[in-house]
Structure formats: C-alpha cells, structure tokens
Amino acid sequence: MQTQFYLPNGDEERKTWLDNFAAKLPLYSSKYGITPETMKDVQLGQLWWAAILDYQSQFTHFGNTITAFKTALRNGLDAGATLSALTVPTPTLPAEQPQPGIFALVSNIATTIKNNPKYSVADGNDLGIEGTPLPKPNPSSLVPDLSVVRGSGGHPELKWHKYNMPLLDICVDRTDGQGWQKLDTSDQTRYTDTHALPAAGTAVVWRYKAIYKQKGAQVGQWCEPVLVAVMG
Missing domain, CATH: 1.20.81 (Receptor-associated Protein)
Known part of the structure; x- marks a missing residue:
C-alpha cells in the first residue's frame, strides 16, 4: 500500500x-x-x-x-x-x-x-514517522498527467506519473493531415520522441495524448492533448 x-x-x-x-x-x-x-x-x-x-x-x-x-x-x-x-x-x-x-x-x-x-x-x-496510507485510486477514473518539453536535440520529451499503472499508451498528431497515430507503449515515466524533426528554419506543432494500460487493456481516460512547438 x-x-x-x-x-x-x-x-x-x-x-x-x-x-x-x-x-x-x-x-x-x-x-x-x-x-x-x-x-x-x-x-x-x-x-x-x-x-x-x-x-x-x-x-x-x-x-x-x-x-x-x-x-x-x-x-x-x-x-x-x-x-x-x-x-x-x-x-x-x-x-x-x-x-x-x-x-x-x-x-x-x-x-x-x-x-x-x-x-x-x-x-x-x-x-509520527509512519506515513498516512493513500487511498487506492479508482482505475476507471485515472487520467495521465502528461507534460511535454523540448529535450535533447530539440526532440519532445514526455513525462508522467505511473500511479502504480504498469504501462502507458501514447499517441501523437503531427498536424500533417494524418490525424492521431499510435506512438508507443512505455513502461517508464519518460519518453523521448525521436521522430525526424521538421526542416531547418521551420516549426510545427505536435500534439500528444496518453492513456494508462494494464493487462493488455487500456484503463481510465485519455488525457487532454498536450501541444509542443517543434523546431527544425
């Protein structure tokens, strides 16, 4: 617990x-x-x-x-x-x-x-050195607290908390007309999107959303899309 x-x-x-x-x-x-x-x-x-x-x-x-x-x-x-x-x-x-x-x-x-x-x-x-037990979260209401920053080399770096959930499904919309695409399933709390950056001197907006995953099934709710400007 x-x-x-x-x-x-x-x-x-x-x-x-x-x-x-x-x-x-x-x-x-x-x-x-x-x-x-x-x-x-x-x-x-x-x-x-x-x-x-x-x-x-x-x-x-x-x-x-x-x-x-x-x-x-x-x-x-x-x-x-x-x-x-x-x-x-x-x-x-x-x-x-x-x-x-x-x-x-x-x-x-x-x-x-x-x-x-x-x-x-x-x-x-x-x-007073025993911590107070935290209530067990209701899996059906879990929403990833996804955040995105520009990381190494300008690639987006995604961060979130696990909250005892083993996996996270991540999707991306690169605003290229393809809509939402599956990016990856991660068992960590950080993920770097190594997709090729746009051409030098240009910038585009990429959007990310995520949902927890457990025992092969998605759990909880998708988070609201998080936007990041990606520079070439």
Whole structure:
C-alpha cells in the first residue's frame, strides 16, 4: 500500500510534527541508540523552529501595521482615531545557535529508527514517522498527467506519473493531415520522441495524448492533448 510521506509540507504543520517528535524521542533513545548529542540537536532545532515561526508572524503583523501607518499619513484618519505606535518586534530566540537542516536531521534519525530490527509500527505512529496510507485510486477514473518539453536535440520529451499503472499508451498528431497515430507503449515515466524533426528554419506543432494500460487493456481516460512547438 502506498503511503504519504510522514513529514508535512507546511511550516506550521511541520512545527506540530516536530513538537511531537522532539518530545517523544527521549522515550525511544535507549531502544534505538539515539545519542544525547543527537537528541540535543533535535530539541534545539525544535525550539528554534517554533521561535522563528513566531518571530516571522510578528513581523508579518508589523508589516501590516506599517502599511496602516503609511495609509493614515497619506489619507488621514477618521475623527477621533489615532495613529498606532510603531514598535519593532523583539525576538525571543534560544541563546544557543542551531545546526542548519533540522528536517534533514530528523529524517535521518527516522530512517535509522525504521531500519532497526527492534522497530515497531506502534513506535513509528507515536513518533509520527509512519506515513498516512493513500487511498487506492479508482482505475476507471485515472487520467495521465502528461507534460511535454523540448529535450535533447530539440526532440519532445514526455513525462508522467505511473500511479502504480504498469504501462502507458501514447499517441501523437503531427498536424500533417494524418490525424492521431499510435506512438508507443512505455513502461517508464519518460519518453523521448525521436521522430525526424521538421526542416531547418521551420516549426510545427505536435500534439500528444496518453492513456494508462494494464493487462493488455487500456484503463481510465485519455488525457487532454498536450501541444509542443517543434523546431527544425
């Protein structure tokens, strides 16, 4: 079963995750051989991440205050209103400098823990290093996310995600009056169209579309045609 990566993308979401990981890690340090020095780096990184996000939020608010102050200077205020004081935020930051790359560090620690013979999924769930299971896609609704760029030598290079589908049928329309033609069936996530390019100094538009294939049958829906200008 495919799972989503355990580290969230958003800064605030990562703060919540890191708060939990840093708090729980000492409970598993002996079992998984996490050194005191490593735990100190994690906890210091957690303190800095929380502090710097808070400081950033303060400065965002301060920026809004400056804008309001500037607007009041330019346009005036309603009767009875007064200008707000401009007070630059003062950060409350840990005294000790952090090691850069806190999330690279915790990812390495997570990998070490998960590779340990003593590892259990229950521990991973507690630490937050087990990914959330992704729902299995409905094959009948799958549509390839096909994209095309000019690759080596000017030949179109097609890219897509597999989504656990073994094959992709690719068709091309070279706008030469022949309509859609079967190009190839690929088991990779990239494909270079090595068809002869147009004459030097000329350009044509080629169109591509694709559909997934499994057990000899096409699955899902054709993607919308993707266009690329091909130069000679």
